[in-house]
Amino acid sequence: MPQGQVATVPDDGLTTRQRRNRALLVVHTGEMKGKSTAAFGLALRGWNQGWSIGVFQFVKSAKWKVGEEAAFRALGRVHAETGEGGPVEWHKMGEGWSWTRKQGTEADHAAAAAEGWAEIRRRIEGQVHDVYVLDEFTYPIKWGWVDVHEVVEVLTARQGRQHVIITGRDAAPELVAAADLVMETTKVKHPMDSGQKGQRGIEW
Numbered sequence: 001m002p003q004g005q006v007a008t009v010p011d012d013g014l015t016t017r018q019r020r021n022r023a024l025l026v027v028h029t030g031e032m033k034g035k036s037t038a039a040f041g042l043a044l045r046g047w048n049q050g051w052s053i054g055v056f057q058f059v060k061s062a063k064w065k066v067g068e069e070a071a072f073r074a075l076g077r078v079h080a081e082t083g084e085g086g087p088v089e090w091h092k093m094g095e096g097w098s099w100t101r102k103q104g105t106e107a108d109h110a111a112a113a114a115e116g117w118a119e120i121r122r123r124i125e126g127q128v129h130d131v132y133v134l135d136e137f138t139y140p141i142k143w144g145w146v147d148v149h150e151v152v153e154v155l156t157a158r159q160g161r162q163h164v165i166i167t168g169r170d171a172a173p174e175l176v177a178a179a180d181l182v183m184e185t186t187k188v189k190h191p192m193d194s195g196q197k198g199q200r201g202i203e204w
Contacts (some may be wrong), residue, residue, distance in 0.1 A: 023161050027179060029138060029171035030185035039133050041069045041166040046163065047075055047085045051130030055090045056120055058113065059136035066204045113140035127160045138168030141175065148172045
């Protein structure tokens with residue numbers, strides 16, 4: 001669409017400013033890489049606005065040190081020391097139970113996921129953060145460890161200015177329907193197609 005031009009103007013009683021500043025539910029799904037990368041890019045923009053950032057990383061192992069985590073923790077220190085940007089929290093929910101399920105039973109992993117969602121729900125109801133990145137959150141929903149209807153209910157009822165970004169493949173139809181912005185990444189080419197594994201600075 002043309003820059004700055006909306007497709008329709010809804011009859012919702014809101015002013016242009018009110019509608020423009022409405023908190024968004026964003027879903028990044030699809031098979032190609034880049035979903036989390038795009039979400040963290042949005043979070044960086046929020047940090048620059050002085051917003052409180054809360055990252056809740058599901059699935060990826062707690063032992064996996066990703067570059068975005070180091071960068072956001074550094075930005076959190078910048079805010080604490082100088083007041084620049086916004087506060088940052090980064091949480092790894094559970095022990096990492098997607099690519100490697102070496103420890104704990106499925107029931108343990110399900111309980112960890114449910115506990116992680118319960119904490120996010122408490123924070124949303126308490127309006128703790130301005131931006132929530134629920135990284136790889138589509139998976140515990142897909143596996144039935146977190147109830148999608150509860151998630152949609154909580155997210156659609158959230159108050160204040162709380163932007164929520166959810167990433168992961170196979171986003172539930174209910175989540176897609178409730179979202180304001182949905183993107184789906186599609187692979188055209190990938191280095192792994194020619195035998196090249198992930199590399200430092202690109203994948204982590």
